[in-house]
Amino acid sequence: MKANSVGIISRLDVKDPKGYIADMVKKLSYKVKLFLDPVTASLAGVAEATEIDEIYADLILIFGGDGTILRSLQLLPKPTPILGINMGEVGFLTVVDPETAFYMIDDVLDNYEVVERARLAVKLNDFELPCAMNEAVIITSRPAKISQFKIHVDGKFMEDFRADGVVIATPTGSTAYAMSAGGPILDPRVDGIIVVPLAPYKLSARPWVVPGESVVRLELMKEDKESMVVVDGQYTASVRKSDVLTFTRCDTPALFVKFGDKFYELVREKLGR
Amino acid sequence: MKANSVGIISRLDVKDPKGYIADMVKKLSYKVKLFLDPVTASLAGVAEATEIDEIYADLILIFGGDGTILRSLQLLPKPTPILGINMGEVGFLTVVDPETAFYMIDDVLDNYEVVERARLAVKLNDFELPCAMNEAVIITSRPAKISQFKIHVDGKFMEDFRADGVVIATPTGSTAYAMSAGGPILDPRVDGIIVVPLAPYKLSARPWVVPGESVVRLELMKEDKESMVVVDGQYTASVRKSDVLTFTRCDTPALFVKFGDKFYELVREKLGR
Amino acid sequence: MKANSVGIISRLDVKDPKGYIADMVKKLSYKVKLFLDPVTASLAGVAEATEIDEIYADLILIFGGDGTILRSLQLLPKPTPILGINMGEVGFLTVVDPETAFYMIDDVLDNYEVVERARLAVKLNDFELPCAMNEAVIITSRPAKISQFKIHVDGKFMEDFRADGVVIATPTGSTAYAMSAGGPILDPRVDGIIVVPLAPYKLSARPWVVPGESVVRLELMKEDKESMVVVDGQYTASVRKSDVLTFTRCDTPALFVKFGDKFYELVREKLGR
């Protein structure tokens, strides 16, 4: 595919002493229609800016870390292929460094492929929350206070346990919070949903992987404990006892510009130590 | 589907004081063409027996445990739907008890559905080993001696480690040896291959799940350690340093007669304690 | 030893439809000098009550669960042998049921032995927090937000990691929160301190056990994350970046009335499922 219009988004508190972002803006301004989010516009000395939720472009460049991409995914008005450029340490979603990006960007815009990454639809009772790229975490609002959970998969009772919380993750999220909670590493191409109890108060709790097309249903069983659901570390909602959370495959996967395929290398490098 | 011919296989050392097997043979002899393996024929007082590798039937009843099914799967001459009847404790593959089986069998034979369970093709260099229903374990022949392994997935280097061995498992096998080695529990419908190091000599080893259509390639890196590959605890072959093991999806999945769906219940019951 | 004075403490929200507590008060009022905390006095219809922090007795009966004991340990004005009587499910510290306690109490008061259980002294900079019977948890105040920790043991750098938190536990606490975080089970007689990262963001984190006489020093490394330290789920204090937490053996161990020794049985029963 070929991109005629490009959006550029930068991390809110980005530091760019070498001017990578301004250089990229200048270079691309000769080539394609550009939409700059306010942070990027300010860094590049451009007067006109577009809020993220109004950027309709063929392709989006994001300068920052994985968190910037997670936030943008919740704001963008339509599914758009993203190329993540890391402005600090390499991430699982921001795999290109700014110098490489600068030299490769012409080739990329002229001819790029798109990779789909499954996301998770999250419903709190009948209310739809943003889809999760990495995970939804359900956790007690008061840290270190245990709650009680009951999980059904496709209508079958799976498990109940007392725990600090539960992580429901995509394969992409298997290297993020789900990994910290003790989950397995999933190749992002696996079609599954990961369920990992967070600090469960029983010896036999184990991570699960269920089919990507499953309906995972989570109930909170304790009257007096207020909990919350956090989607991708970005969106938070309160959850109480009678509430039911439902997790299914999101209709719109995230789109990424294909750029090498270093998944196993990243796991060794980023998580190995 | 409707079965006109039925094979019956019994565990080699089966004990059947209540005569369940003889009763089943008698009941079915009025209804369908029967093929009895030698153990079953002997128990039922029938002269004519058929070796397992010559049983061509519409459906197979297996009296025994999961091990009997794993063994039969390696012997049967063609993929045939199996109904496992447990003659001791319930198993993940032998989910019906003999009394229930006796009362339900007419209905089952008249109208059964078949469930496919993915198996793993195992190649030692260019030599094809039997497909694995649960797992292939690669392990040093001298217990408690460490070996060194290197794993590639679809041509990408995944990980190397020193360990007692490696378990490469199907989702069905996630509740067998892979679970003991610390792997996650996979719903059998997930399309994936599980890779779990066995007693790895590094802190950062973690179970992996890769796509079901992957090519997993395992090399042994140590000159002086002889190892072996064990398929489903049934088939064993020696492995030496220059050898390469390759794991892919098996062309012929295992076929099971659908009989309830108690996967999550079984995990809680059988593995919970 | 023989008890001449007895304190009785009951859980704040205790339910006692069978009147076990009132019966015990009546029985003991003929035998020893009694001090009743306000909840107990109210349940027994006794006018005079003594606040927990003013109970000076030879022995304390606590009706409730492990939480009631953890709370009382922080309030009692001097180390006093405790006999925990469970008013719901059995606990690790409340091992006697109320009926058994009623029939055995005469024998106990006439001749009891005391078991010491090590506690952990917790210092936040120069400020002494209550000693921990089970554990101190250091955790980010906003759930599911990662922080960064650095740990020294006896002046030697042990490990640093990003995590939700850290659990520093006594052997007694090894069956409580430390177990949920993935720690080993320690026989309460082991002289050690357990250090377990909580949802660490690296693959190689592992639980540690260091000598009971060690000085464990924990620093928070992240500027912008507010955290808190929670002692036994009862006492909470805020922690910020420049703060240092120090853990050593507490000068005053907890004292328990010896009553059977069912540690391994309790682990199997309470945590096995």
Place this chain on the structure above:
Amino acid sequence: MKANSVGIISRLDVKDPKGYIADMVKKLSYKVKLFLDPVTASLAGVAEATEIDEIYADLILIFGGDGTILRSLQLLPKPTPILGINMGEVGFLTVVDPETAFYMIDDVLDNYEVVERARLAVKLNDFELPCAMNEAVIITSRPAKISQFKIHVDGKFMEDFRADGVVIATPTGSTAYAMSAGGPILDPRVDGIIVVPLAPYKLSARPWVVPGESVVRLELMKEDKESMVVVDGQYTASVRKSDVLTFTRCDTPALFVKFGDKFYELVREKLGR
């Protein structure tokens, strides 16, 4: 302490192209009474050699890896302080490189301190096996075949499980095989015995730490499975169903020459990846 006589032991298959061992022999021959094991004598071109089990010296230098030390500990005729010099990668017991050892050895021999490291006495029925520096592993003789174990601690039933085996380890051994099996890392100063099931076939198995003065009793419960006990990877004995293995603190701890204290650094370096 001051050493007047020194034994030198080298790994059976040691490679020493730079002549470190010969240099050390030459240097020390002017200073102390030397006892060279046959490998060392051959490398140093010295005619007279002493078998390891006849070396009575004040101090022993061992050139090799941890395995060489484990082997020597089983052969030496009396407890003697050991200084381990690594001839390849650094180990947990061989912490000095040969160049540093050469320059420091005069100071060491004139004034050294001894550190004790607890070992484990292992009894098979009434027969005493060599004490274990790291661990005793009980494992089925046929790899990947499960066995059944029952464990008592100080006469109390602790746990039974089906597993490939069990690791009973010292704190020193916590960074060796017990770590691979999923055990916690113990500071070597902790007074405890580690019990870790090896690939247990139940979800709730967890590592245990029991007091150093405990009596750990292990029974094999399965009739038909032959197993073996391996002490420190060096000594092997067969174990059958009626056999009972008993583990207690060894009367003679191992003695090491104090040389820095890099335990936590070694764990990070050697096991972190």
